[in-house]
Amino acid sequence: MHESIHLFERLPQIGAIPHATNDPAPSPVRTRPLIGVIRNARSHRNEGRSGTEELREGVLLATPRRRSELLGVLTDFAEKRVDYIAIDGGDGTVRDVLTCGAGLFGDSWPMLIVLPGGKTNALALDLGVPTDWSLDDALAAVQRGKLARRQPLVIAERGDERSQVRGFVLGGGAFNQVINLGQRSHQLGAFNQAVVAVTTVWSVLQAMFGRSGNKWRQGTPMRLHMADGSELAHRGGLPEDERYLLFASTLQSFPAGLDPFRDVKTALQVAIMDNPRRGLLLRLPSIFRGTASEETKRRGYHVFGDEAVDLDIGDSFILDGEAFPAGQYRLSAGPKLRFVVP
Numbered sequence: 201m202h203e204s205i206h207l208f209e210r211l212p213q214i215g216a217i218p219h220a221t222n223d224p225a226p227s228p229v230r231t232r233p234l235i236g237v238i239r240n241a242r243s244h245r246n247e248g249r250s251g252t253e254e255l256r257e258g259v260l261l262a263t264p265r266r267r268s269e270l271l272g273v274l275t276d277f278a279e280k281r282v283d284y285i286a287i288d289g290g291d292g293t294v295r296d297v298l299t300c301g302a303g304l305f306g307d308s309w310p311m312l313i314v315l316p317g318g319k320t321n322a323l324a325l326d327l328g329v330p331t332d333w334s335l336d337d338a339l340a341a342v343q344r345g346k347l348a349r350r351q352p353l354v355i356a357e358r359g360d361e362r363s364q365v366r367g368f369v370l371g372g373g374a375f376n377q378v379i380n381l382g383q384r385s386h387q388l389g390a391f392n393q394a395v396v397a398v399t400t401v402w403s404v405l406q407a408m409f410g411r412s413g414n415k416w417r418q419g420t421p422m423r424l425h426m427a428d429g430s431e432l433a434h435r436g437g438l439p440e441d442e443r444y445l446l447f448a449s450t451l452q453s454f455p456a457g458l459d460p461f462r463d464v465k466t467a468l469q470v471a472i473m474d475n476p477r478r479g480l481l482l483r484l485p486s487i488f489r490g491t492a493s494e495e496t497k498r499r500g501y502h503v504f505g506d507e508a509v510d511l512d513i514g515d516s517f518i519l520d521g522e523a524f525p526a527g528q529y530r531l532s533a534g535p536k537l538r539f540v541v542p
Contacts, residue, residue, distance in 0.1 A: 215303025240289030290318010307535035421514025437475020462490025466505030467533035474500030
């Protein structure tokens with residue numbers, strides 16, 4: 201659960217997944233709900249907090265220092281049949297919790313609360329959770345009973361379904377450069393939507409005006425096959441086994457007014473740029489708004505949804521801020537999770 205980006209050598213291994221169901225597991229009858237809180241002490245807003253402050257009755261607080269400790273925490277929560285799990289951290293903390301808990305809860309998770317304590321909180325923004333939302337605010341929202349449902353991305357090795365990771369925003373190719381730039385923006389004090397604005401403008405400038413050997417204009421070995429087995433067409437500008445940028449998500453709204461999946465109706469949403477030709481890059485404003493024309497698509501832009509997508513990628517991909525290794529994967533939408541919202 202460290203805040204810096206590093207490359208995982210392999211995908212996490214999850215335990216046996218219970219039979220898939222979207223029906224929540226029955227909870228004990230309680231006069232007040234039992235809430236398990238997982239606080240990432242290294243998240244941006246949590247730095248300097250001791251984690252020992254008094255909590256009201258019915259709240260269990262855990263502050264794991266390593267990812268390896270999460271499974272034990274979640275096992276304890278599962279055994280105590282918590283009604284809610286509150287995740288106090290950024291998008292990476294949410295990813296780690298959902299990945300570690302997949303084998304415990306399957307498709308039947310307790311209701312979830314996101315407390316946006318990280319430098320980037322795309323899921324919280326999508327859910328309409330303010331950046332200063334506290335545990336007390338969340339507990340008050342629990343009483344109102346308002347919920348939103350989201351399905352995480354599941355990225356699994358095609359040869360071993362137990363090797364998988366779950367999150368909400370995946371990228372590859374030039375996206376990796378954008379994330380690295382975002383980390384430098386954090387060091388300058390820019391967070392959340394400000395990071396999106398800074399990195400978007402700078403990335404476009406680098407891709408537009410960089411020379412052919414510039415890293416911002418290079419392709420990445422990548423092939424994609426749809427659920428029906430057909431390969432996604434390549435419209436030139438790079439070798440057929442390379443693409444310029446991959447972006448996939450199951451979120452419904454994005455920072456800074458971006459809406460690239462406006463007309464996509466499935467939970468799994470994918471956008472691809474085949475090449476960094478300037479004629480395509482000049483059309484990025486319409487791509488960001490989700491209003492790309494047929495001419496834009498003929499130049500090498502794809503935006504679509506599907507039940508699953510097979511991805512062969514020759515370089516690392518980024519999921520919610522951290523890198524995972526090249527390989528052969530299947531992307532799909534996970535179970536419908538219930539989140540408490542304001």
